[in-house]
Amino acid sequence: MAGDGVEVAKLEEKELKLCEDQVSHLALDIGGDQGDEAPAGDKHIVKATGGGAFKFSDLFKEKLGIILDKVDEMSSLVAGANFLLKAVHHEAFTYMDGVKDYVQIDHKDLYPYLLVNVGSGVSMIKVDGDNEFERVSGTSVGGGTFWGLGKLLTKCKSFDELLELSHQGNNRVIDMLVGDIYGGTGYSKIGLTSTTIASSFGKAVSQNKELEDYRTEDVARSLLRMISNNIGQIAYLNALRFGLKRIFFGGFFIRGHEYTMDTISVAVHFWSNGEAKALFLHHEGFLGALGAFMSYEKQGCTDIAHQFMEEHSSVAKSPFCTSDRLESSTHTDVKDNGCIECRVQVRN
């Protein structure tokens, strides 16, 4: 789009035969509707990352005749993040005090940064350049913990249901606050107000209540707060450790949920004394898949013309559909989220 600050260059368009042994339309379908399909019987190679690329290798071969070409997980996450940050307008944003602010990424000032991918578990990666990175930390207290513990405690049927429950909850019912211990006052000498959480789930210790006596909304709220706060804290401790100012959060834990983003933002900004900043990504959970997709490029088969990008999003689950994003995509699949229009160059 004109005026969005992205360089527009002219693409070559040639009619070429597909690179049959290497290109799979699985990757091609993402972002386009060329409708090319490989002839039957040919081996299809599909780039795949994550642990399942190993675990389900045989299954894909057996059921679809697909060979999964394994791409390193960390490298995919980084490639995907770098691509989005450089190529897509309105990808990264901050969220503080209820206000969402898109961030303009200066390509010359992108590195270094901390990438925190919150999947089932959490990986924290220091990114120093296009393909320069190091996984410096992580935690096993992640999205899987929230969902797993949440399911045990509330019998919720899905992650989204758990998030919805938390929306209606009050954490002060189960969390022990500083004020509960100090009798109404805070401990200001060390920076703790009376509403600061001293001990998550701490009140459950002394109340004569069983799990069933608590509202699932309150349980979900305390759980979300505990995990979000913890992730924010470990993230900022690592940002401080390496002198990093920006922390980008990926993975499907956040999902545009305001309480989550607020908790993480406060944990990062407040406890690092403003030295570090939390930023969220629209395509948060797709970093790895995008990065794996980008890796076709390295073989010279495809080249995503990321100099010329437009982002169209279907009205997805994001509560932040601002007016500049309501151009509907031709894809009506409700799982579809943030389609990116682009050009792909394929080798003969």
Next chain:
Amino acid sequence: MAGDGVEVAKLEEKELKLCEDQVSHLALDIGGSLIKMVYFSSSSSCSTDDQENGFIREGTNTSSGNLEYRVLSGRLHFLKFETSKISECIEFISSKRLQHYGDQGDEAPAGDKHIVKATGGGAFKFSDLFKEKLGIILDKVDEMSSLVAGANFLLKAVHHEAFTYMDGVKDYVQIDHKDLYPYLLVNVGSGVSMIKVDGDNEFERVSGTSVGGGTFWGLGKLLTKCKSFDELLELSHQGNNRVIDMLVGDIYGGTGYSKIGLTSTTIASSFGKAVSQNKELEDYRTEDVARSLLRMISNNIGQIAYLNALRFGLKRIFFGGFFIRGHEYTMDTISVAVHFWSNGEAKALFLHHEGFLGALGAFMSYEKQGCTDIAHQFMEEHSSVAKSPFCTSDRLESSTHTDVKDNGCIECRVQVRN
């Protein structure tokens, strides 16, 4: 004891009247979940050991030469109660008449106010209750400062207080007084405070986390319906964390992700397996749930601790609070988290009187008013056979106190002002 490296000097002994308005031999730390109590009881005569080893010179902290002092020898006792059952604590104090002046037989005239040093939030919250039920005025001592004072005292004065625990081996650590500072003190109570200690009264609370002992106990209670913290620990002892935790091997199909230092048994996501299994809470063994919970919280505390140790260049991390309780799996998890993830730069150390740092520190604060002076140059530690599984042979001198709550009595001398 001879040979323990502690300097022994001659003590002055004078017969003096107690400092009536100020001395109480009791101190409290009233926390979110537990009330910790330290009190001193004196014995009528010195032990024969004293005559052999000499006495301690009282020179260090005395102020005005006009003041006269009396030295009492006896023991420090350590007890704990649940804050939710504070009436039991009050009952105990009353029954032992601890709000009075101990076993000397001196009693303050009726109507005198008894002042007791108290720290923790409950010193504020239950101030009125103590006044009403026992006629005690709680003299509030800052919580962080008490923790630090208690830790410093124990590390300098008590033999066999700090130890490491790695690969099933417990090793006592000799503390060099000239090389004690700086260190990181991590107190794991209901919540966690992390304090950088730079000197005797020099410290700064640099961090903390709300994921602490109260989380383990609270979440554990909701998930397993356990009746106590110790029952939850006992359950965890029999559990297998691989049932509910999602391991790297579960995601990668049997292999690890060695490129980034994760083996196949590394936990990728705590409680992650519960997501996809068609099971409800009741279908899981409480032992496995307790184990995963303990692992998750211990690992998390270890991680945040080492990140703060690295942040300030601290090599030693001392863990206090009642979360650990000598439980091997807990200590092992924390030790691995600290040693392994800091690449050996930081070390986890545990304290025998772990949960009593605050109460001890509050007790020490009587000293600042010139009333009492614990002759900490001459200390022996006797422990009753408490809940600690680590009763090694040099600690089996049984105490005369049979109260099962009693833990690690410390014999010492207390000097009280006229």
